Amino acid sequence: MSITPTFDGLTVGNTYGALLLGTFFSLVLYGLILHQTYRYIRLHPHDYTYIQVLVASSLILETLHTVCTMHANYHALVTNYFNPIALLRKVWSLNALILTGELSKISTFPFFIRRLYFIPGNSIYTVVLSTVFLAVDLGFSLGMTIRLFQSTDLATFLTVVIKDKETYLVQGKFAAAVATHIMLTGSLVYAVHRGQKTRKERKSVADLCMLYVVNTGLLVSVVDVIAWIIASVQPGTGWWIGLLLVTVKLYMVTFLAVSSDMTITFISFSSTRSLNSRQQLLARGGIDIFGTDSTTERNFISRAQLLATAERYNAPQLPERAPTRIDIKVATEVEEGDAGEDSLSRTSHSSMIIEEGKVVRM
Known part of the structure; x- marks a missing residue:
């Protein structure tokens, strides 16, 4: 089953242009990911096998996602620069864009879920709910991927599927993602704040930003909320997809920052x-x-x-x-x-x- 194309209110700027800008920023973060991976290998050569497998698999999926974003832009804006009709035809990299991004993001979540489990005071229900919301997020993403495969081009996917007929796909995806952030980031921020109140050492502004904004996943949460707002206000454009490319990389940046850095210390326990x-x-x-x-x-x-x-x-x-x-x-x-x-x-x-x-x- 295919969906007929339409170009109501769409331009190259708010479709492939938005995708291109998202690719630019995501490539900067991908360079940071490579540096973080190198630092992790140097600092933790004998780390748990479980974490090493997560780092390796996440890096492979991030690389595949990066290749898809670059190829989709190159195919549309360089190879077919003098052939606008080619924009009516999709390419494999565009079809796999959302799926590879979600798989890359999901590959980091076992670490975050297990990290949440080790925070004292957290109920097992919090861990279970986070896992459920994560599965819901993946389900909506798979639905979007299927509809993207069925669409004849990117413009049709944005206007007919996302804007007119099946808005619930993108809304459900971001709602589940934000709910997951509330569980994970909220618990971490609360635990870090409680721990810092009992300690007398002073941290610099940079250390506090690293501790509260990056290590807790707060930065990822903020970008996801912004992408959700844009998807709600302008669902028929590609701006939210551009932000989605950045969010995928931020998950890996946060994962490697926490894996390589031991800035969160333990409070002495009583007994x-x-x-x-x-x-x-x-x-x-x-x-x-x-x-x-x-x-x-x-x-x-x-x-x-x-x-x-x-x-x-x-x-x-x-x-x-x-x-x-x-x-x-x-x-x-x-x-x-x-x-x-x-x-x-x-x-x-x-x-x-x-x-x-x-x-x-x-």
Whole structure:
């Protein structure tokens, strides 16, 4: 099924011209991505295999998306410069433009979703909702790609499909994308702000911008909202597609910035620990460093492993509300008596509490 062409209100400037400007800005960001990838390889040669695979696959998809944008512009504005009729025919790179961009963006999201999971205080429902909205975004993008394949040219796709008949495709896509940003960026900004309030060190304006604007994904969110506004006001033009090209690159820039930079530090966590008596420890068949009454609900090793993983995902940690407290209880059993006689045992108990740097013996 094909869609007949129309050129109502469209010019080369607001179709391929908008696409060309978006390509210019996205190429600048692609150069930054290459530099970030090189820096990541140098700084983290022994990183988690999972993250290395994400970086490699995202870079491949970004490169494919960049090739599609350049080829579409070159085909329309250079190869067929003296043949305007050629604009009535689409080329493979234009058909694959939206799909490759979405695949490139989606490839970075497992990192962001997992990062959100490691932020204390976030419900599992937040992670699930972010994943659902991401899937909805991909679904609408696939629908737009199908309609782009069915359209005879870019002008027909913009006017007949996006502007007149199926406006819900672009509106649904941006609505789902913004909802995902609210979940991801909102949680990160809140966690970073809480963490910075408990720290006394001062950061420069550049560091704060990097921390709040880039590392949290706030910049991507702002550009996506602007693209949504343009798509709502001028749905029949290609300006929102030009901004979409920039947004795709910003996702990768944010991903690599977080992967390579450890600017988000961890807030010291508090805990109440307990060492039980000798009889209780032996009854368990070993030594329990932290008792079952631990307020962190994790033993030391698992807690350290969790923090190490969260640190690699650069997930900010919120301070816990309980004061720092270590409660140590020791039971000592002493046997008295001469050899050959019945021995008597005497048990003494002692405890020591360490709280906020003070040692209190009891």
